[in-house]
Amino acid sequence: MDTERSAAENPSSTAGSRSDNGSRSTGGPRPAAGPRSTARRPRGAVREGLIAAGLQLARAGGPDAVVLREATRIVGVVPNAAYRHFADRDELLAAVCAAAMDELGTRMAAAVAAVPGERGDADAAFGRMAAVGTAYLDFARTEPKLFATAFAVPEQHPYFIPANATGSDRTPLAQLRDVLDELVEVGLLDPRRREGVEFPVWSTVHGLAVLIEQGPLRAAPEEDIRLVTDKVLGFIAESLLAGVPESGA
Amino acid sequence: MDTERSAAENPSSTAGSRSDNGSRSTGGPRPAAGPRSTARRPRGAVREGLIAAGLQLARAGGPDAVVLREATRIVGVVPNAAYRHFADRDELLAAVCAAAMDELGTRMAAAVAAVPGERGDADAAFGRMAAVGTAYLDFARTEPKLFATAFAVPEQHPYFIPANATGSDRTPLAQLRDVLDELVEVGLLDPRRREGVEFPVWSTVHGLAVLIEQGPLRAAPEEDIRLVTDKVLGFIAESLLAGVPESGA
DNA sequence: CGACTAGGTGGACGCTGTCCACATTGATAC
DNA sequence: GTATCAATGTGGACAGCGTCCACCTAGTCG
Numbered sequence: 001m002d003t004e005r006s007a008a009e010n011p012s013s014t015a016g017s018r019s020d021n022g023s024r025s026t027g028g029p030r031p032a033a034g035p036r037s038t039a040r041r042p043r044g045a046v047r048e049g050l051i052a053a054g055l056q057l058a059r060a061g062g063p064d065a066v067v068l069r070e071a072t073r074i075v076g077v078v079p080n081a082a083y084r085h086f087a088d089r090d091e092l093l094a095a096v097c098a099a100a101m102d103e104l105g106t107r108m109a110a111a112v113a114a115v116p117g118e119r120g121d122a123d124a125a126f127g128r129m130a131a132v133g134t135a136y137l138d139f140a141r142t143e144p145k146l147f148a149t150a151f152a153v154p155e156q157h158p159y160f161i162p163a164n165a166t167g168s169d170r171t172p173l174a175q176l177r178d179v180l181d182e183l184v185e186v187g188l189l190d191p192r193r194r195e196g197v198e199f200p201v202w203s204t205v206h207g208l209a210v211l212i213e214q215g216p217l218r219a220a221p222e223e224d225i226r227l228v229t230d231k232v233l234g235f236i237a238e239s240l241l242a243g244v245p246e247s248g249a
Numbered sequence: 250m251d252t253e254r255s256a257a258e259n260p261s262s263t264a265g266s267r268s269d270n271g272s273r274s275t276g277g278p279r280p281a282a283g284p285r286s287t288a289r290r291p292r293g294a295v296r297e298g299l300i301a302a303g304l305q306l307a308r309a310g311g312p313d314a315v316v317l318r319e320a321t322r323i324v325g326v327v328p329n330a331a332y333r334h335f336a337d338r339d340e341l342l343a344a345v346c347a348a349a350m351d352e353l354g355t356r357m358a359a360a361v362a363a364v365p366g367e368r369g370d371a372d373a374a375f376g377r378m379a380a381v382g383t384a385y386l387d388f389a390r391t392e393p394k395l396f397a398t399a400f401a402v403p404e405q406h407p408y409f410i411p412a413n414a415t416g417s418d419r420t421p422l423a424q425l426r427d428v429l430d431e432l433v434e435v436g437l438l439d440p441r442r443r444e445g446v447e448f449p450v451w452s453t454v455h456g457l458a459v460l461i462e463q464g465p466l467r468a469a470p471e472e473d474i475r476l477v478t479d480k481v482l483g484f485i486a487e488s489l490l491a492g493v494p495e496s497g498a
Numbered sequence: 499c500g501a502c503t504a505g506g507t508g509g510a511c512g513c514t515g516t517c518c519a520c521a522t523t524g525a526t527a528c
Numbered sequence: 529g530t531a532t533c534a535a536t537g538t539g540g541a542c543a544g545c546g547t548c549c550a551c552c553t554a555g556t557c558g
Binding site for chain 2: 064151152158159173196197199200202203204205206207208210211214215216218219227228231232235236238239242
């Protein structure tokens with residue numbers, strides 16, 4: 001929540017005693033706390049900082065809270081500085097959305113990795129499928145604004161920016177596909193039903209998350225939410241695994 | 250680019266052509282065309298007009314395009330006049346969202362009513378279930394911005410405002426429940442699976458609509474969209490109508 | 499060493515939501 | 529019939545926003 005580079009908390013100085021008056025040089029008594037000098041940060045620092053600041057704003061207030069001027073304020077630069085790194089506010093927002101999506105993917109990957117059992121083990125496969133769905137919903141519930149932001153990419157900007165950064169092979173969809181493949185491998189899912197089945201599953205989980213966090217169900221009491229969630233997840237599992245020879249159990 | 254704000258400059262106020270102008274011109278130094286009259290429209294006209302204007306803006310640009318000042322401009326009043334009818338912009342937006350949801354419900358009802366066959370007929374029941382889902386998706390596809398608006402109710406404002414206006418007892422959820430009940434009546438859905446099953450179904454259809462219209466699938470080619478849609482709807486139908494094995498689970 | 503450029507700065511514009519004080523109306527109380 | 533009053537419209541103002549323009553500076557490279 002705290003930015004390491006927030007040295008610019010100076011209170012808005014509307015009619016300020018701006019010390020920028022005199023020319024540079026002269027080794028003047030530059031106030032240490034207000035380094036308003038130009039072009040001194042390491043390369044890419046401002047851009048990274050703006051995205052981080054935008055992410056912080058999005059976490060607190062959703063996509064609409066990603067305000068360009070506020071982000072620059074957090075970073076400690078003047079609003080126009082942002083235009084050296086982003087064409088406009090939408091491009092900044094798109095980068096923030098990508099970062100939010102990345103965080104969703106990271107959390108899902110962590111949840112999946114936390115399920116014990118090697119690949120090939122049926123119980124583990126089932127557990128990982130559950131983990132994928134649960135992590136998705138958990139993210140939506142614990143970080144609702146960030147979840148909304150991940151899916152608030154402005155029009156004209158593509159989803160899943162070919163990120164070279166954190167492994168883009170860990171997008172939510174990729175992870176879902178992986179776990180579905182594993183279900184087939186261990187025999188819990190009929191291979192003939194595999195093709196394209198990620199979309200019904202994704203739609204269901206995503207729809208539930210959206211209805212609960214942003215939709216008509218958002219005001220429902222916690223108990224109802226749990227009931228509905230169980231019903232929906234149970235429906236998916238039942239539908240997916242239907243017609244499979246009961247292995248023990 | 251704000252410069253392309255464009256459009257909506259037409260002075261066509263949706264409110265009646267009630268010429269309030271001439272009756273009491275104070276004579277002199279007024280621009281003749283100036284709509285300077287005060288408090289003369291029929292009761293509720295401005296409020297209704299603002300909602301209609303907001304709906305029109307939402308249809309074209311989504312919830313963010315519901316700009317208070319623009320709505321007042323369309324109606325032909327000064328911005329502050331809106332504050333006599335709505336506490337703030339969010340309250341106007343909430344009313345517009347309710348109207349958008351109403352339109353969704355109306356279209357669904359029309360689609361359901363268009364399916365021939367009396368209640369009790371299995372084919373008709375199945376057709377109506379399909380109509381509910383298809384109408385939902387059709388609305389999302391033909392009016393994407395309005396669909397987004399229907400689900401963009403500001404926090405603090407409740408969904409499904411108890412509208413006495415257009416028969417809004419036919420909310421999307423109510424219609425879905427109704428058609429599911431009919432499926433049970435005609436024997437297409439196991440009564441034991443009926444309880445709460447509207448939520449998985451709703452989640453799936455809603456999730457699909459959101460993913461396609463606002464989410465990562467929005468840039469997909471039309472053919473893929475159709476493929477995914479068929480897959481998802483098929484999945485629901487199959488899962489719903491499948492004879493349930495006597496597993497209590 | 500001088501020129502170029504990436505990246506910072508300040509100022510300004512039009513737009514927005516919202517607050518204030520004021521004006522006019524139609525209805526109602528006397 | 530007139531005075532009062534709540535409802536409703538008006539005009540002006542403010543801060544905050546995104547964005548454009550002109551300028552300046554630090555570091556790099558020929």
